[in-house]
Amino acid sequence: MDVYSSRIQVKSERRVEVKDVTEEVQVKLGESGIEDGVLFIFSLHTTNTLILNEGEPGLMRDVERWVEEAFARPDYRHDRIDRNAAAHIAASVAGNSLVLPVEGGKLALGTWQRVLHLELDGPRTRTLLVKVIGRKKENK
Amino acid sequence: MDVYSSRIQVKSERRVEVKDVTEEVQVKLGESGIEDGVLFIFSLHTTNTLILNEGEPGLMRDVERWVEEAFARPDYRHDRIDRNAAAHIAASVAGNSLVLPVEGGKLALGTWQRVLHLELDGPRTRTLLVKVIGRKKENK
């Protein structure tokens, strides 16, 4: 059993933005050499999150709009300090991490599952920490 | 330390449906032989999710109704392709996985905690991937 760690940078162009990072995560998994186990992606911030869902562009826009509407309130206390309380609350509810299965050295994802970074207070550059726990290929 | 993997099928009868799958998960854990560690349940789909909560039938209906109301919108873009954007967004927010503690070869759950599959776009048959990472019983 082994632990592997690496980091990914994600850059957003808009305030609320869904971006597909599946390939970047798969590259890190390949570097780990782990064949069977679990991969964790952690946000190191408080106003972004990670989701696993379909990467259809219309749906990505729907997610952005739902999040903007569901968490908007006119009178958050935190908005007096920094106008991003809604982003903090959305990130709290959706969670700081994504947990994914690894089989045969690949992410064991369903047909439509893509790893999506959800920026809630961009544009910014974010750091994601990737950790993989599992078994490397046995030596023959 | 060891990794164990298995799959569970879950069948729904309605579009939005909470179903208790605790026993099926416990059986897989028993097969793993792992005594102390963490069990992961992953959905391989984008319009269902897993939650850990009480299995009281009235509450299960309340969860279904809350989800149907909280994510409904008349004008999702993805609905022009496939009329299930609300299901995708609910699944994104609630998450693709459930993480559970294992102690003494059993799920270490509180008195009222049950593993619940939440179908958001049924009726369908779904595949759940179960992985367990941990320590097997030591040989005496």
Added chain:
Amino acid sequence: MDVYSSRIQVKSERRVEVKDVTEEVQVKLGESGIEDGVLFIFSLHTTNTLILNEGEPGLMRDVERWVEEAFARPDYRHDRIDRNAAAHIAASVAGNSLVLPVEGGKLALGTWQRVLHLELDGPRTRTLLVKVIGRKKENK
């Protein structure tokens, strides 16, 4: 690779209450001796949850108010048995566990990230189960 387990008690004074438990979790991680891996915090209850976000007091009150409003409904079935259906549903959506990275024997958190317990049906005393999976410091 090793597995470590411990428990934390959290006491709330109000019905809905965010409380910072980062230090208690860090102490348990120190006791584990694990240097590199993943730390899991599990609720053993069905009407509380854990989030990772900023510990700014105004924001903690905003989270409490958002949760109270977003899940309130006048006619939950479960409320005929026990008047806390909204708390169960909020806990289901936010999740039963928090997953955190461990590096150099410390929680690898971003500048603003704090481990927050969110009580949804207090005042109560809650038990949290902490598990750490990873590698201990190598002997020199």
